[in-house]
Each structure stands twice: as C-alpha cells, then as structure tokens.
Amino acid sequence: MLSKTLKLTVLATAVAATGAYASAGRDYISIVGSSTVYPFATVVAEKVGKAKGIKTPKIESTGTGGGMKLFCNGIGVEHPDISNASRRIKQGEFETCQKNGVTNIVEMKVGYDGIVLANAKAAPLMKISRKDLYLALSKEVPDPTGAPKMVPNPYKTWKDVSKDLPDTKIEVLGPPPTSGTRDAFVELVMEEGCKKFDFIKAMEKENKDGFKKACMTVREDGAYVEAGENDNLIVQKLAANKNAFGVFGFSFLDQNADKVKGSEVEGALPTFENIAAGAYKVSRPLYFYVKKAHVDVIPGIREYLTEFTSDKAWGKDGYLAEKGMIPMPEAERKQFAADAQQLKVMTGEGLH
Amino acid sequence: MSDDNPSSAGAPRRRTIDAVRASLPRRYAKERRFRLTGRLAVLTGLAFVGSLFLSIILNGYTGFEQTYLKVQVTFDQEALDPEGRRDPAALAGADYAALVKRAMQAAFPDVSGRSELRELFGMVSSGAEYQLQDMVKADPSLVGTTRDLWLIASDDVDMVMKGHIDRRVPEDQRRVSDRVLGWLDVLEKKGAVDTRFNWRFFTNGDSREPELAGIGGAVMGSFYTLLVCLVISFPIGVAAAVYLEEFAPKNRLTDLIEVNINNLAAVPSIVFGLLGLAVLINFFGMPRSAPVVGGLVLALMVLPTIIIAGRAALKSVPPSIREAALGVGASKMQTVFHHVLPLAMPGMMTGMIIGMAHALGETAPLLMIGMVAFVVDVPKGFFDPSTLLPVQIYLWADSPERAFVEKTAAAIIVLLAFLIAMNALAVYLRKRFERRW
Known part of the structure; x- marks a missing residue:
C-alpha cells in the first residue's frame, strides 16, 4: 500500500499548493x-x-x-x-x-488589419465594389426592378449582380458568425455597400431592426460557405477551386501570395501600402x-x-x-x- | 440411413441431401461475398488510416530538420565587454543582434541600402542572437575570438531549402526575393548551408518564429496534466469499481449510480470543461491555464471509463476464487484485496492506460479553462501556465506562417507516437499478465 500513501501525499501537497497560490500572486x-x-x-x-x-x-x-x-x-x-x-x-x-x-x-x-477577398492564383483578378459584394452575399437584397422593398437574394452568378463581373457561380468561403473577422466583414463591406441604397439608408435611423436585417444578414442558401475559423483551410480550398472566393485576414494573403491573390475592392488592391494609406477600405x-x-x-x-x-x-x-x-x-x-x-x-x- | 441411400431407386420423394446439395453453391457464394465485403471494409478502413498517416508523415518529416547557415562571427571585445571584466550580467545584456548583423554583412560586403540589408539580415533567424548569447554565457572566453558558427536560418530560407517555397514562381508571388535566393546560392556553393536534426523542436516552448518553436513546453504541460489526472482518477476509479462490484448492496440506489456512470462516459468532453470553469476556477479560485486544473477536469472525464473497465475486470474473476478464499476463512476484505484485486489489476491497468491516452488527445475541455494559450516558457510545475500537445497542434494549424504547416504535422507525429506507445503498453500488459480460466 506504499504507493497509495505516496499518492495521497501528492494529492495533499497539490491541495495545499492551491491555497498557497491563491494568496501568493502571479x-x-x-x-x-x-x-x-x-x-x-x-x-x-x-x-x-x-x-x-x-x-x-x-x-x-x-x-x-x-x-x-x-x-x-x-x-x-x-x-x-x-x-x-x-x-x-x-x-x-x-x-x-x-x-x-x-x-x-x-x-x-x-x-x-485588412480583410481581403481572394481567389486562386490561376483565376482571373476580381474587381468589385462593396455594393456588389453586398448584393452578392446578403440574405435579402433590394428588389432588382427598382422598387424600394426587400426580396430574397435572387442572384446566382456574379454576372447577375453586375454585368461587369464574371459569369461564374457565387461561391464565397468565409468565417462563421463567432469570428471577429466575420463581424468586421459584415460591418465594413455589407453595411457600407447596403447604405448605397437610399431607402435602406433612411431605414437606419427609424427602423434599426429592419436595417440590420436588410444589411447585416449573410445569405444562407449555399453561396456563402462558412468554412470554420481556420484561415489556412480557406486558402487551401481556394487553391483547389478556381471559382471560389475566400474572406480572411491580410496576414494570410501575405504569407500565401504564391497560392491566392487579393481582389480589387473599390478600385484598390489589398496591398500593405494601400491598407496603410487608407486607399483599401476594408480594414479595421x-x-x-x-x-x-x-x-x-x-x-x-x-x-x-x-x-x-x-x-x-x-x-x-x-x-x-x-x-x-x-x-x-x-x-x-x-x-x-x-x-x-x-x-x-x-x-x-x-x-x- | 436407408433414406440417404442413392441405390434405393425409384423413390419419388425428394431427399434432403439433394436440397442441401442444390443450395450449396449458393450458400458458398453467399459466404464468399460476405467475406469479400468484410475484407473490403477492413481495406477501406486501412486505406483511410494509411492515407492519413502518409499525408501527415510526408508533411511532417521535414519538421524535424532545420536549416543552418555557416557564418563567421566575431565576438567583438569592444561590443560585448568594453571594460574587459567579463561581468556575466554585462555579457548577458550585450547587443548580440548587432554581432549577427555584422557577421552577415561581412559575408556579403557589397550589400548596401536599407531594404537590401533588411533582407540580408532576415535570412538568419531572430533566434540567432540568443544562440550567441547562450554560447558566451557558457564560455565567456569566446569574447575577442572569431569563430565559424552555424546560425539558425529564418523560416523563409528554411522553406526554400526544403522546397516548400517554389523557386520557379515569379518573384512578386513568393515571399523570398531573387536577391535572397542569389545569396543563398552563394552560401550553398561554399558549403555554408546545411540541414540538421532540429533538437530545438523537442526542447523549446512555443514561439511565433517557426524555426524556434518547439513542443517541449507542450510535452511538459501534457506530462504534468496527465500526472495529476492519473493520481486523482486511478485511486478513485479503482476504489469506486471495487466498492460497487464487491461490497455495494444491489438496490435501486446502486442501479441509479450505475446508470449514471454509464451516462457520464458518453457526456461530451466540453461539458467537463464548463464544469471545471464554473467550479474549479470561478468557485475555488484556482488559476487559469494550470496543469492542476486541466488534470482535475480530465480526471473527471476519464473516471467513468476507468470505473467501467475496472468493474468489467473484477467481474471476470471467477467466483470460485472468492469462494475458496472465504472457505479458508478470509474476511470479505481480505478476499478482495488479497485475491480478487490482484487478479483484476491487469484489466484495470488496461482501462487506465486507454483512459490516459484518451485524456492525452483531448482539447475541447481545455478550451474552457484557458489552456489554449501562447506559452513560451516551459512549465516547471503544476501551477505554471502551460499548454498541451493537442492544443499546440491546434494553435499551430491556425498560424499564418507557411513553416508552421510542417511543424503542425511533426507535432501530430509525436502525439501519435505517444498514443501508439501507450496503447501498445496496454496490449502488452494484457497479454503478459492476463489470466485465462
């Protein structure tokens, strides 16, 4: 039973040490x-x-x-x-x-920190505005006919959103709602893009909930894929799928410049210089x-x-x-x- | 027997044996198909495990190696110890980064310009200065001499040497410029680039520089945590199993306890983490990120497994042993402790080791009690902040630096080696001490 005594001693020491810790400090x-x-x-x-x-x-x-x-x-x-x-x-x-x-x-x-939209190195460069990004990724968008009301997002391809954009399916891999990157993306891209519509902008003051619903809800029909908190995973998936885009922090673009490239948002590429100068808008x-x-x-x-x-x-x-x-x-x-x-x-x- | 006789011709009755014979090929085929499916299932399983292991090993084996650059370093008397007193405090506080920079510049004297020099100095790890510092600390007589030293290369250079950064990619798309590649080629021609076994990987704590990062801290953290877990869960688990199996009366209450233990074994591990947070940290005020809390939480988690395995082991001891002991006059307690428990011990140990292996690979409950943390200093006790092997893997997998990919895989290899060793020990113990009746 010697071993048992030993174990009890260790246990007692551990308990005693806990007390010592609480009174000592850090x-x-x-x-x-x-x-x-x-x-x-x-x-x-x-x-x-x-x-x-x-x-x-x-x-x-x-x-x-x-x-x-x-x-x-x-x-x-x-x-x-x-x-x-x-x-x-x-x-x-x-x-x-x-x-x-x-x-x-x-x-x-x-x-x-810059938040970038990126796709595979081999894919063509994307040039997009925040308004188009909002239209592509929001759960509800303003009626395409121009009436001032919200409809469920009808856009399937980037070309549906704007004729200047490529004719490929909208597929964006991004962080889940628990992530700070996602919060920042919603705030800096979706909300800003959304405010380009006057009737929604008017809503901001009088109808806060309506504004939030219209601007800050990401679509859930498969066009936006929640890819988990791991940005390395998104980079790997982009390298494998030329049509997909990813949303992640600038440091991952910086480290993986040989695999993915950043898209031009509002006319500025996500480069170190552009973010520092404030020309690239999506930074926090x-x-x-x-x-x-x-x-x-x-x-x-x-x-x-x-x-x-x-x-x-x-x-x-x-x-x-x-x-x-x-x-x-x-x-x-x-x-x-x-x-x-x-x-x-x-x-x-x-x-x- | 006459029924089976084929010579009794003319019998219109269909005989059983014919039916059996007719169905034989079909039944054999059925069995063959079943065996084939079984084999396929095993093969698929093996293929999955094999490809997993293969990808980890292919990704990870280079993580055990590290590139070094040979540079002539002058331990300048003026810079390190201008007064010549060899005072250890002054030597420790000297500017070793400058020594490294001067050595690199001496190797490439024609490099000038701020950004070029930055690139040149960037070829050597920021850990090189501590390398020199440690050398001088160990041997102060180095001051004033000039030595050819192998300095740790930066992670980018390391990645180029290991082929993880492709030289053929256009310059603007890779992290390493053509200039650096040129310098690297010059060094390589001189034989001043070498890849060696990365012993730092096993002794260092975590670092944000991949070339300096190691699993030493995580292994020690895992060790302390598992020790606490073992010391607490084993005695309690064995005592509970012995009491419930040998002494407890069979009634409603013990039935309830048994059902609850079985249920606890299936509770998601994160719940134990929440319990640890609420009770141990918030109520008892124990420190966050400490192995002692991690060990307690993991002990709660593996207890049901140990109790269930322990009871199974006790059950498998035949009643005749107990009856014989009681028959020669042993008390109930003597019977259990002198005869039943020793015979059940190998089974209990197996359960214990499998429980420990389970605890070693667990991350979810540790998330809640602050063990998912950046800890550089290798923990020296049960109350030092520490992290564990699987958590280290999780943290590295999420790091942007390319070089952490191989470190992640290398750490997984080490974790797998530990798990395989523990399970092998369990199998060995079972084979060695198990008794068959």
Missing part, C-alpha cells in the same frame, strides 16, 4: 482576447520574455467578446491584465467593467486594453507596453509589420505611445 502577465491580435501580441510577448529577463506573458486566444468578458470580471490576480480586441470596446462591455470595479482602463490602438483597427490597477502589481506590464509601442515593433519597418499588421500613421503612433507611458485612462466617451 508573476507573469495574463492576456486574453481576439484571435486576430493574437499573432501580433504573441510576438511582442516573446520579445519581452527573452530580452528583459521577465517571464513571458501568457496569451489566450479567446476571441474579442470572450476576452472582454474575462477582462471585465474584476480586479485581482485571478483576472487577466490585458485584453486584445479586433474592434473597440463596446459601451455595454465598458459599463460591465465599471460595475465590476475595473474602472481605470488604458486603451491602446496598435494598428490595422486593432486594440488592446490594460487594467491600470494591475500595472506595477503584476511585473512586466510596463515593459510590455514599452516594447509594443516601440518603433522596432509597431513602426513602419517593425517586426509586427513583417507579421502582417498594418502600422498606424506616425502621428497616431506617437500619440498612443505617449498615452502608454502616462497610462492615460479612457473615459468611455464615444463608445457604442
């Missing part, structure tokens, strides 16, 4: 949040951990919403210090934070949020902020740009770097 930064910011935050974390002799921050990829929920749960070592987000914090999330005692939040914008800002109360309690947060806001990281030729993040203009970088040094607390104005 000597590494805990980061949660967006899977889009994850590839950039991890690079910075790794550098911080190697160069500065502090423990490498732990980064969980929970998605923006899930990250905010954990982040706003409270102050203390059991709650994360930083939350990454591929959109700005929402009013509701901000209020939850305040309610739970997370009052001093430092907001950091880090750069931009990336953020992270820091609990001020945790700075100087959890070791390394200041170092992490300094590293992230240094020019060699988020600058024009920084290592984050090499990983596919589009840097902000210099003035904006300077402003946010200064905010980081002073730990400027956000007020919550202008959120929605």
Whole structure:
C-alpha cells in the first residue's frame, strides 16, 4: 500500500499548493482576447520574455467578446491584465467593467488589419465594389426592378449582380458568425455597400431592426460557405477551386501570395501600402486594453507596453509589420505611445 | 440411413441431401461475398488510416530538420565587454543582434541600402542572437575570438531549402526575393548551408518564429496534466469499481449510480470543461491555464471509463476464487484485496492506460479553462501556465506562417507516437499478465 500513501501525499501537497497560490500572486502577465491580435501580441510577448529577463506573458486566444468578458470580471490576480480586441470596446462591455470595479482602463490602438477577398492564383483578378459584394452575399437584397422593398437574394452568378463581373457561380468561403473577422466583414463591406441604397439608408435611423436585417444578414442558401475559423483551410480550398472566393485576414494573403491573390475592392488592391494609406477600405483597427490597477502589481506590464509601442515593433519597418499588421500613421503612433507611458485612462466617451 | 441411400431407386420423394446439395453453391457464394465485403471494409478502413498517416508523415518529416547557415562571427571585445571584466550580467545584456548583423554583412560586403540589408539580415533567424548569447554565457572566453558558427536560418530560407517555397514562381508571388535566393546560392556553393536534426523542436516552448518553436513546453504541460489526472482518477476509479462490484448492496440506489456512470462516459468532453470553469476556477479560485486544473477536469472525464473497465475486470474473476478464499476463512476484505484485486489489476491497468491516452488527445475541455494559450516558457510545475500537445497542434494549424504547416504535422507525429506507445503498453500488459480460466 506504499504507493497509495505516496499518492495521497501528492494529492495533499497539490491541495495545499492551491491555497498557497491563491494568496501568493502571479508573476507573469495574463492576456486574453481576439484571435486576430493574437499573432501580433504573441510576438511582442516573446520579445519581452527573452530580452528583459521577465517571464513571458501568457496569451489566450479567446476571441474579442470572450476576452472582454474575462477582462471585465474584476480586479485581482485571478483576472487577466490585458485584453486584445479586433474592434473597440463596446459601451455595454465598458459599463460591465465599471460595475465590476475595473474602472481605470488604458486603451491602446496598435494598428490595422485588412480583410481581403481572394481567389486562386490561376483565376482571373476580381474587381468589385462593396455594393456588389453586398448584393452578392446578403440574405435579402433590394428588389432588382427598382422598387424600394426587400426580396430574397435572387442572384446566382456574379454576372447577375453586375454585368461587369464574371459569369461564374457565387461561391464565397468565409468565417462563421463567432469570428471577429466575420463581424468586421459584415460591418465594413455589407453595411457600407447596403447604405448605397437610399431607402435602406433612411431605414437606419427609424427602423434599426429592419436595417440590420436588410444589411447585416449573410445569405444562407449555399453561396456563402462558412468554412470554420481556420484561415489556412480557406486558402487551401481556394487553391483547389478556381471559382471560389475566400474572406480572411491580410496576414494570410501575405504569407500565401504564391497560392491566392487579393481582389480589387473599390478600385484598390489589398496591398500593405494601400491598407496603410487608407486607399483599401476594408480594414479595421486593432486594440488592446490594460487594467491600470494591475500595472506595477503584476511585473512586466510596463515593459510590455514599452516594447509594443516601440518603433522596432509597431513602426513602419517593425517586426509586427513583417507579421502582417498594418502600422498606424506616425502621428497616431506617437500619440498612443505617449498615452502608454502616462497610462492615460479612457473615459468611455464615444463608445457604442 | 436407408433414406440417404442413392441405390434405393425409384423413390419419388425428394431427399434432403439433394436440397442441401442444390443450395450449396449458393450458400458458398453467399459466404464468399460476405467475406469479400468484410475484407473490403477492413481495406477501406486501412486505406483511410494509411492515407492519413502518409499525408501527415510526408508533411511532417521535414519538421524535424532545420536549416543552418555557416557564418563567421566575431565576438567583438569592444561590443560585448568594453571594460574587459567579463561581468556575466554585462555579457548577458550585450547587443548580440548587432554581432549577427555584422557577421552577415561581412559575408556579403557589397550589400548596401536599407531594404537590401533588411533582407540580408532576415535570412538568419531572430533566434540567432540568443544562440550567441547562450554560447558566451557558457564560455565567456569566446569574447575577442572569431569563430565559424552555424546560425539558425529564418523560416523563409528554411522553406526554400526544403522546397516548400517554389523557386520557379515569379518573384512578386513568393515571399523570398531573387536577391535572397542569389545569396543563398552563394552560401550553398561554399558549403555554408546545411540541414540538421532540429533538437530545438523537442526542447523549446512555443514561439511565433517557426524555426524556434518547439513542443517541449507542450510535452511538459501534457506530462504534468496527465500526472495529476492519473493520481486523482486511478485511486478513485479503482476504489469506486471495487466498492460497487464487491461490497455495494444491489438496490435501486446502486442501479441509479450505475446508470449514471454509464451516462457520464458518453457526456461530451466540453461539458467537463464548463464544469471545471464554473467550479474549479470561478468557485475555488484556482488559476487559469494550470496543469492542476486541466488534470482535475480530465480526471473527471476519464473516471467513468476507468470505473467501467475496472468493474468489467473484477467481474471476470471467477467466483470460485472468492469462494475458496472465504472457505479458508478470509474476511470479505481480505478476499478482495488479497485475491480478487490482484487478479483484476491487469484489466484495470488496461482501462487506465486507454483512459490516459484518451485524456492525452483531448482539447475541447481545455478550451474552457484557458489552456489554449501562447506559452513560451516551459512549465516547471503544476501551477505554471502551460499548454498541451493537442492544443499546440491546434494553435499551430491556425498560424499564418507557411513553416508552421510542417511543424503542425511533426507535432501530430509525436502525439501519435505517444498514443501508439501507450496503447501498445496496454496490449502488452494484457497479454503478459492476463489470466485465462
């Protein structure tokens, strides 16, 4: 029975150690949040951990919403210090934070991410407007006869949508509704394209639900295929199917330029330069949020902020740009770097 | 017998044997068809498994290798230790990246211009500076000398050498420019490019640079988690099985418990993750991403399997053993612990190992308790943040860098090797210790 005694001892030690942990603290930064910011935050974390002799921050990829929920749960070592987000914090999330005692939040914008529509290298280049993309992918579209009412999407081929587009079946592989990329695609492409119709634009104010239904619902009849969260999978499928298009983040286009090519949206190709200059419209800002109360309690947060806001990281030729993040203009970088040094607390104005 | 006699001619009655003989070819054919279908089913299964293994191995074997570039590095006294005191802290904090850059520039002295130099420096991994740092730390006398060193190549160079980036593709469509390919050719002609076994893959933790990323952290995380899982689930599982099978009265309550254990075995594993989140992390305040929580959750998940296997093993011990022990005066407890349990142990161990293999390959419950995380430092205990092998595979599969494709496949190979080893051990134990009555 010796082994049993041994096991019991181990068990007892484990239980005792749990108690010890709760009263001790945490000597590494805990980061949660967006899977889009994850590839950039991890690079910075790794550098911080190697160069500065502090423990490498732990980064969980929970998605923006899930990250905010954990982040706003409270102050203390059991709650994360930083939350990454591929959109700005929402009013509701901000209020939850305040309610739970997370009052001093430092907001950091880090750069931009482009969302691309791409097809196989061998297929012809697609040139499309956001309006046509909306018409091709929305569940309901304005009546093609011109009457100001919504009808179920009748378009089968791209040519049906607009005579300038190719005569192939509409087939778009994209992320599922749980993904931040999908949210951004709906907001930046579908909503914008939808607003080109005056009668829908008028709806935005008086009939919010109707507007949402008209603009932000992706069709479910097989033209838009939910391909899962894995963007590599979409790239592989595009390489195999010349007629299909895919929707994913710019960094995957950047890495797979030999397999897929980005489509021209509103007259601009999704290149690094175009996104940085704002010529390519389908791009979104990336953020992270820091609990001020945790700075100087959890070791390394200041170092992490300094590293992230240094020019060699988020600058024009920084290592984050090499990983596919589009840097902000210099003035904006300077402003946010200064905010980081002073730990400027956000007020919550202008959120929605 | 006279009925079967063919010589009793003239009998109008149809004999059974004729009917049997007439149907024989049909029955044989039926059996042949059945066997053929069975064989086809097995073959199809094998073909699927084979193609899966083949694609993983073909994708992954290169992941165990890494390209190195031979460069002449000068450990400059001025740059590293200007005061000549060999102070370890000063040596550790010196700018080794500059050494790497200077060495690359020395190898190609005619390269100039900012973007060209960036490309040149980009051929070497950002891990090369830590390579040099470690060397100096181990042997401070290196300072002031010049050595030919094999530095880790960047993932792009590595992909070119392994043929995963096609040189024939037009320049604007590949990640590596013609310039870099030219430099690489020069180095290759000098014999300064080599592909070697990638031992870092087994010792390093995760990294965002594919050439530095390793499964060391994930393997240690899996080890700690499984240890916790084993220590908790085995004693509880065995005790529960022994009590339910040997001591518990047969009544409504034990029936209910039995039904529930069987049901628990079929509960989707993510539910155990939710339970871990709600009870262990939110209520007991245990840390997120820690092996101890992962182990507890996985222990809950494998407990039903272990109890069911344990009860089956106890049931297979013949009653005569128990009766004989009781007959010579052993108490009920002595009977169980001296005779029944040792005989049932091989079966229980098999159940245990299969349960552990199941736990090793599980990701879903870990998602909820924060173990799907980027963890660079190799965990050193049950409370350090860590990740597990299958989670590492999941994270790499989702990474944009091309070089992570082979790393993913290589990690799958390692995971499969562990699983096969564990299952083989289970088979061995069964064959070695199993008793037949």
